[in-house]
Each structure stands twice: as structure tokens, then as C-alpha cells.
Amino acid sequence: MGAENSTPSDLQTSYPATSYDSRQLDIAILAASQSIKHHITYNDSLDDLRKALGDLERTDMDLLVAVHRAAPAVVDALVDGERPHRKVFYIASKKLMIVTLPGKIHTIINPWLIQFFGCHDRHIGLRGLMRIEKGTHVNSTYSTGEYLSGKGADIIVRSRSARAGPALIIEILVSEEMPDLRLDARWWLENVDGVRVVLLVGLDKCGRRIKLEKWTNITADDSTQSGITKTAVCEQWMELSWGQAESSSCNSFIVNPGSIDPLVIGSAAELLNDTLLPSSLDYTISSTELQEMVEHVNQCF
Template sequence: MSTSVPAAASTASEDMTIPISSSKLLEGLEDKVQLFLGITDMRKVVDSRTKDLQAGRTTDQYLVFKPVTTDNRDEIDNKIGQHWRKTHCIDSDTLIVKLMPLLRHEFAHRSFGDLLKEQRLLMGISRSQLADVGGTTYHGHFVSKEADTAFKPLTHRPNPADWPIIVFEAGVSESLSQLKNDARWWLSNSGGQVKIVLIFSIQAGSRTIQIEKWETRPATGRTTRSNQPPAQVPRQIQQIVIDPNNVAGAPLILHFHLIFLRAINQNAVPPEHDFTFSAQDLRDWANDFWNVAV
């Protein structure tokens, strides 16, 4: 079960990020909204969809329930909660559930997190400088949300309410638009504290994995006061497609200063560097994924 942290006090971000509304997270899910009739009924709906996913009768990972209050959500956390991620739009009493009952739903983000840890260890960097905070729940503007996988540097963000630095979101290819909205939410509603979001979109039929790297960039066409930095908005920075014949868009580079919130120590032994995943690294990872998760 995930861990929830209280909402951190609002502070002005040096990025001047522009939060997105909770309704943005519901785009494309409007026809999935169903009446919340209590825990027992919800468990039946979740179990039914989980069985359909496991049997291959559907690829639809998402369920949406309304009205779900904060008290309802706490009860749900206590009584239901395996193999899913929850996004609670508090201002509209709407709960978005992403079901992840199959190994491939979890293995993509977890195994890539292992690659990140391996490179961290090779640089001689301690676990506390990049800690795996799993599926902790974070609270933004009228929304509480769980990541699939997340990391944060405890030396710079030691408090439970401190946001992660990098977030992974994974799902089947049919959910790509929702994953993109998730990336936008993490980057904008954290006040710029989440620096990188990686999306893993899986197409089992063609054995294809699409990876997208999202970061914030200055908004175009917006004017700001001269004494303020430009407003920042989430952008897709990179797209990598790994299919059985090719790896297009590699290498994947995650910049050191964004993850550790400091510059590379040029005198460090072993040397510090950006996290870099070559085409061959990604091919090997994808091969492991398909060998294990299908």
C-alpha cells in the first residue's frame, strides 16, 4: 500500500510553473465515470476489471468513480489498494484508478528504476542522495496522486512532504494520452519541484515500448514582469521507440544537476556524470522486459 504525505506549504517556485486544473486529468476519461456506491460495490468493479485485464479481454486500465470524498478515499486506502494507482480530484470528488495487475504494468517502471540505481552506484553515490520513494501519495492543487515509481534526493529534500525529483508513469499504449496528462500534472502542480517525468507506453501486440521524457520549458507567447523569471510549462523533450528491429531516438540522457540539484563534481572518484542510456542499454532492457513480463 502506498504512503501518503501531507501537503507541503506553498512556496514560490523559481520556475514560476503554471499548475494545470484537476479537470485536465479527467480529459478522455469522461465516459468512464461511474457512481461510487460504497466499498463493497467498488471492490466488485475493481475485481471484475482486474480479471478482464489478466485474461486479455480488455486493455483498459482505468476506472473512474464519483462522488468520492476525502473520507471515502481514506477508507478505500485502508480496505482496497493492491495493484493500482489512485488520483483523487478533491475539488470534484472524483477518483481515478489505474489498475496494474499484470507483470508488464509494473515491470517497466520498476526495472528501469533498477537501471537508475545501478548507474547511481557506479558513480559511488549513496542511496540517500537518490532514494526510491515508491508509490507515495503527493498533494498538489486540489489533487492527491500516487506515482508508479519516484525518486528524490534526501540530502536536499529530507522531509516527508518534499516532492520527488523524478517520476515514472507506465501504462499500455491505449492510455498514452492519460500518461501525458499525468506528466503535465507532476511537473506543473509540484511548483517545478519535480524536474523529470518518464512515460513508458507499452504495446504488447507489436512488442514496442515508447519512452517519453518530459521537463518544463519557458512558455511561449506569455509576458511576465521584468523582475520575474519566465513562466514554465511541461514539454515533451524526447521520444524513444523500441521495437523488435530498432531503437529510435536514443540515447536517453537524464541530467545530473536536475536529479541531484547540484553540479557534477569534476574531481569525484569514481567520476560523476549524466545518467546516460545508450541504444544498446535500452535494447537490453526491453529484451529483459519482454522475456519476463509477457
């Protein structure tokens, strides 16, 4: 496939590596939260908040819920609460909490991807070196004091080394929410040391279109700022859609133009933080494997 990539310019941002300022990203996330359909104002009643979230969970679709004026203690209660499948994204400077309530599609894709990485790990001979975590909450490297900004991830991949931070983050949502996922990608790359790759997975409600986006940081010397600047960009993407290919009279999943197939998620040396591993060992996902995931989701409904 061609190597053409399209990264919306408003999703790219530069910042000095030595003096990171999160305000621009916080403002972008706050603006995105205004378009979220479900809003809850927190009034110091955690029971009421839990009930409201529980009422919204009675659906098979992913939901994003913006909770305004949320105190850090509320975040802690929801992160450590009785529903670990919820993802909590907290922007301390705005006292804004965005809670993801995963629907059925979400809960089917998540274990499929965990199994996929486990099988891939064994296939390239690295069984036992990778740790895969589900629903882990991570605080920003750059936050200080009581008011920590933090975020939950669908899947975190890291080395089994005791001190290893998250290297690969996977975020899943219905594709209609892909702009929000892109803000998530920026947050991970700009806020948590050690994150090398963020993989976004967006599937439409009907199971007829799926898109993967691989986000990374690119670095460059900037004479106008101190040291090196980093920019979060969509490096590669792959998209499948249901339709009829020119060479066929039957409908099937088609790899859309511009897709990278297979999509290289990252090298084992990079994602497992082990320079002794051969550089030729890559974690990849092909259009065939991506189609298997979509078909698995559709069969489970």
C-alpha cells in the same frame, strides 16, 4: 540519432509561476476521463467500490477506471488500502478519481526500472544519495483545505535529504494509453514543486514497440503575465519497434527515426538537488538498455 522532437501542441500549456490556475488542466483530465472504458459511480459504499475494482483487476492488462463523485475519504481509503500497487489520481475540483489497475506488463517493468536506477547509481559512484520509492501518493503543492488533489506515481526518485521533494517521476502504462500519461506528466510538472523530470514509459500489448518520453518545464519571460511562465513539454523521446532493418535480413528491435539515443534523463546534480555534484554525471538510458527491458518483459510472459 537526430534531435527531431514532436510535441503535440494540445499537450503544451503555459501558466504564471506566481499565480498557478489548475482549471485548464483539470478540464483536460476530465475530458480524457470520458474516453476511459470503465466508469464507476460512487454511491457511498466503499465495499461495493472495492468489489468493483477487484472484479476489474482479474486481467493481465493495465486498466484505467474513472470513479465519479468520489469523496476525499474514499481516496484516503484506497491510497492507504490493502492494494498499494493501485495508483489513485484525484482531481478535487471535479470530485473525479482515476484509478490505475496495473496488469502484468506494468508489474514487470516497475521492478526492472528500480533495479536499473540502483545499478546506474552505483555505476556513477553515487550509491546512497538517491532514494527510490514505489507507489508513493503525493498531494498538489497548490491544493488547500480538505479537498486536496493528489496523485500516485509508479516510481519516485529523490535525494535522501530529509526535506527533498520528488525530482524524477516515472509513469508506466501500455502505449495505447500514452495520451493519458501525457496528462499525468503535465499534472506532475504543474502541481508539485521540485519535480524536474517526468519519464513516461509506454509498451504495447504485444511487446513489439516501446517508447520513452522525457517531459520537463521550459521557462520564459512573459511581458503579458506577471513574471516567468512555464510550459510542460516533451523534451526528448526514444522509441523502439520490432522490424527488419535495411542492413539485415532478420527482424530485431529498430531505433525509430527522431529518437534521442541515449536519452538523457537528467543530471545527478539536478535530480539529487546537489549543486556540488559534477555536472558531467548524467542518468541516461540507451536503446540497448531499453531493448533489454522489453526482452525481459517478453521472457516473463
